[in-house]
Amino acid sequence: MAKDEPTPLERFIRGILPENPVYRQLLGMCPTLAVTASMKAAMTMSGAVLFVLFCANVLTSLIRHLLKPHLRILVFTLTIAAFVTIADRFLAAYMYEMSKQLGPYVPLIIVNCIIICRCEVCASKQPVLTAATDALGQSVGFALGLASIASVREILGSGEWFGLAVMGDWWIDWGIMILPPGAFITLGLLLGTANWIGSGRAKRGARES
């Protein structure tokens, strides 16, 4: 039993690539599509998710022995909602412009499946250290997922990266990339690429063994 359980470090690594929330679990698609028109927005969203996921995971892990099976989802939602509200107010106070740009998507973290999934799958069963590293791993994975899509969209759509001009004057912005269709196209292509690389690896792995 103990051997099958991944160590805290393994949990951290797993979240980043092997179990990447965006590319492998396909969770949290709403912010993935909606706030990836620019890197700044994507990274703010990732930061908010990191804060909420970390706090929710740690708290859930601390109270895991007190959870009643039929009330656990209620407790998760309550916990997540509280931390999301804190994050939302914080953004409104200290990053006002960004908070307006993200609009309803910050409050919508409450229903982001990544967080409730980690509470259910990991934090409600694992000690605090494991839950914390799991949260960090998944958040970094989410941030990488968002960053990959946002980079493509911002560079092609506005010729900028993090608001800095990276393309020359000759560049003509692809307007569609900052619009919703651009999000779907980019996600589809990147997801396809990720799967293609993954399946190549799996085949090689099968041949070797």
Place this chain on the structure above:
Amino acid sequence: MDDTEAGRRPDAGAAGKVMQKEKQKSNYLAQGWLVLLLAGGFAAALAAVQVSLSGRIEQNKENETLGRIGELVPGAIAGRKTDINGMTAYEALDAGGKRVGWVIKGSGQGYSDVIELLIGVDAEVQKITGLYVLEHKETPGLGSKIRDDADWARQFAGKPVAEPLGVVKDGGQIASIASATISSRSVCQIVNNAIKQFKNAMAGRDTEAERVGDVVPGAAGGRKLSVAGMTVYEALDESGAIIGWAVVAAGDGYAGEDSIVLLIGLDAAAEKIAGLTVLSHGETPRLGDRICEQAWLRQFKGKDANRPLKPTKSVPRAGSNEIEVISGATVSSRSVCRIVNEATARLKGGFGKTTGTAP
């Protein structure tokens, strides 16, 4: 042995039931305490966050308001917050410090939450010069266009403030956003209310006295009195003769304590209701707010002020004191009847005591 068990069973069964009930009761607490405790803890934490951050958030909003003044009022480069008879507004100043317009804040219910607007008007308060949505939580992609679609907001610029704005569908001048008619309507409504409020504040006028003519036909003005703790106006005709009374009455509505304020008109003898209008209310949009409809308010005219009004769900009988309630707004309709009844009874009591003003 069989005997003893059979003899005991009913007793044991009853005791068992009681015990089970006790157990269930304690179970609810035993199971729910964590949720309750967490809810309490989070509520306290959120309250602390709100207290410590709300000042900053308000400041952010105000800075944004001041930053938008240049867009809202042509020629303005700076703004100054002022208080006009209790209403907060921003003076829009040009480079020379001359006032070139005003920026007013308006807020009201939208489709999903309160919408906050900034409305620019010219210095004479004749024309709208700009509109900006400060805060909203309308549906992304539909209602959110009230802010995202700059062309839509631009429609408001140049509209005269004399006539209330409305969407084209309702016979107004503003093209509504496709699939977001309610959001569009709400914005028009908020603009209308804010401008009306601002104009009244600017004039510093007694808005209640002005409306005496609405509820007492033929009245040209009102003279303010206090009867039985209520504000009452003598309704005066052109020659200054008393032709009726207008009572300001507040009472509980669907939205809460004293949320409905009515102006009740009575004839000179205070025997019959001469008219009724709603000064303010907080009823549900599109349901309870129908108490403001003239067609419904007209029912009250001519009713006997000595007997209580009776709300009814059927068609009122001729000559009775019955008022037909608005379907979907029964509570609001009943509240209006009750407020009128209480006010007329109180007024009669007041007139009884103070000889001299008695009609």
